[in-house]
Amino acid sequence: MSIIEPYALFEKARKQCPNPFTLESVITANEVWGEVITNLPSLNEHIDRQISEAISEIKQKYSRKKGITIKGDRGTGKSHIIHRIWKKISQQGDSIFSYIGPCSNPKRINSHVRFYLADSFNHQDIKGVSQWQKLAAAAIKTLKGTDYEEKYRHYIEKCDSPNELKKYIINIQTKETLEVFFDELVEAILENSSNIDYSFLRAILFLLLKNLKDAQIAFAWIKGEEHSEFKKVHLPEFSLEQQEDKSIWMIQQICKLADIASLPVLICFDQLDSARTDSDSGDSPAETTAKCIDQIYFQCSNVILICCVISDTWIEIEQMGSGIPDRVGQSLVTAQPPNAEQMVELVKLRLNWFYKENHLNSNDYANLFPFEEAKIRNVASQAAGVRDLMKWCAEQFETAEIIPGQIIEKPHINPIEKNKKEFLDKYKELLKRIDVPIKDDDKLAAIITCNMKMIPAEGTANIVVTQVQQISYKNHDLHLIIIGYDCLDNRNVKIGVRVSEATNGNTFNAVMKRLLDYKKYGITRGCLVRSTSVPKNWKQGNQLKDQLENQQGGEVVVLTKEEMKPLVVIETIYNDAENYGFNKEEVTNLVKDLRLVADNKLICEILSAPN
Template sequence: MGLANVSEDDQEAESFNTVRQILDLISDYKPIVVCFDEMESDHCNEIGYTARQVTAILAKDLSDKIKRGVLLTSIFPDHWIHEVKKLSNADSVIDRIAEQVIDLKYLNSDDVVTLVSRWLEEFYQEKGLKTPHPLYPFDEDKLRELGKEKPIVRKVLKWCAENFKPCISGKTDPEEHPVEPAYKQQIVALETTIQDYMEDKATLTKALRLGFTAIKGEVLENVQIVDILDVKVKAVDRGYLDFKIVGKENGKDVKIVVAVLQESGGLFVQATLKRLIEYKKFDFTRGCLVRSKQINKGAAKAQEYLTKLLSSELGGEWVLLKTEDIKPLLAVYSVMKDRKNDELSEEQIIDFIRQKGIASDNYLIREILSDPSGQVPEDAIDEEIDSSNVILTKVVDAVSVGTNDLF
């Protein structure tokens, strides 16, 4: 077609040239405004330039090539001094930039009240509505409390969105906890994905540990939870014992080590149980196995260690892991992991766990702390039976279609 063939090495340069020509053409008709945002990124390109330096160079090149337009960006003073002004062509960049220092201030209580009242005034005027007071349906005292946190505008907007509820009979609806929407979303997601986590030892462990961490200082099942610690082990013992609950039970020190064990492999099960009965070596007073499956009766050593763990001598415990019990803990752990995306803090999530009793009312949490029963759970899943059921199903299906290709 008579078009130029552009090599891969020249594509980036050609792309910029094309964009520059398009912008220049548009500027013949309308002034162009280009804004560069999120300059706090610390990413570097292949030759070591930071995002701030690349943007400054790009803005300089654009200002040389476009007839009319405004290029707008914002950079923190330290980045301006130590990055942009350190460029080899810094003088040419600085000559084209109208530098203006803006002192950023956090909102205070008066600012929040003024801001929200102004937003509401515009909103109600647009809708042609009359309200009992300028801040309706918000409470001024609560807005002023929010202002004491020195929030950014985005946080005020989010708070207003979450608390915009009409007053009924002079009273506002009970406030929804800021963590509630994210928690509900995770609960819904787990309806279809929870089985994916039932073999994930790391995630199950972190969810349980978060639950115990949230209730530090509380007393459950006669145990006051003092701290949640890692188990100190040598390299050869890593990966078996998950965490230690340090507390006081009826005035005595108690150290409960928890091992989440969902693996089916005999050697790993045996190795975990062996360490779970070594109280003196790993400095604990009670071992707790968390597991949903039976332990293979043919694994003699594993059965021997399990019997010793549950004996009156060691007073260990096997707590049955069920999906309905771990689900709320998995949900709040997912919220905690994604808290930055939801603009939530650790403190808010811990407060939510405490308020809703997600940990304190949880069966797994209470069973781990309660007096050991010394019994093997009757409802533990028998993997051998499950396996035979799958094979039987295949046989029935094969007979129904008239084939001997069973496996």
């Protein structure tokens, strides 16, 4: 191989592959559960140690609960710490872990935590076992050494391999005997663990069966979702108001069950400053979350509550009364920015990713090629954060001389076009790795509302939007009202929008009745946004849908993941604008200029008059 060839391969890869220094500038929920390019265990290892010590204390009953606040400026690796916690737990299995992102509806913060905690426990460890399965198997294992050990011996023996236990139950029990089997099993377990609720334990045992229908019904019950078949598996039904009250109780039950298995429960709260202020109480997102954490702290044991905040957000919490800061920040630890050595290591990690993705041999290149270590250290010495360093590296990576003797001319780039390109790079990268929140009406509505405010002055193809009103969240109420002018029909419009993924007929009916009350909201048209069709056996629901479409000039718009995903990305960048290298005004203007919302099919369907 000639001296030139490795550099020619590098140059070819640089042109074809994404710039490694623009990727994953912000950790999303996907990366918390998955993989990250720049995980540097030595960065903030003092916090990793503190959390490991807290797990050990709870496990050995030296403490019953712990509140840990991780404080640090943007770009100091707080979310990376959470990622490492889960990675370690998924390998060692000494505790169970949940990740709670920002809440869209502050009035339902408890339900939000319950929903995402339940969702978190569906994630699997390195053996392919979900955290729910681990809990259910642990409950069965408590029968060891009791009068029931002989009866359930074959089940107990398989508790250390929950997937084998699942197969055994499915093979031994028929569809007809399964319910009776679980009823008797619950009663046996509760003889020695009487502080666990009967219905809760029954639902947990169903989760051993993973994807079977009864397991899915039980999972919906635990999450606080609605389901028409709760009675079928003998689980009690609760109203929407009761669900909010029951949420902390459900978390309490989870902590009790985990305690039996000596598995501390970690609940990690992240991105507290990305949510919405409560319009009634005036509480900031941080204050709303802190109050929820405080409730859990008071009512639950066997729990570690971890809260990631920037310094300004911690000041808000610190000023709260009633001893809340003392519990939320029972242990206050500070995330430190990387030192010069760690900065160099972070650059190496990104370069190694680039080599691996492009099948390049790192030994063919000088250390840190195409950079000079002295220059990286110089950037680090100027008190630059990780994001500043990554930005510098990204620019240098694009223009560095790769093939010896080849001169790279730096083209003059218009600052506006450069900003636009940087935004589009972030936008396209996030599109590949972000998920659409499923069955979270309030979150989906918040995303649509945020995006509606980024429609340019000239509007969409048909509608000029003049105002977007976010409704104060109440049960079954509209989510937003859009005021504008219909250029095709030459008239003013006021569109009421409600997102409803309801799986319960009564809830759907309540939503539709609000949406049909044009007089109350002063709207000219109602719009229901929903991903699934209304079941044919919902007689009243279909009548109300027909009234909306055929009598009141409204419409039902089908929500698809493909059309929703770009809106999720835009809202994510907007809410965390500073971390992505912009401010919120810049994001709004860029989205308007690029017509990313104005030309989105879902947005256009909501705004356009029904055919």
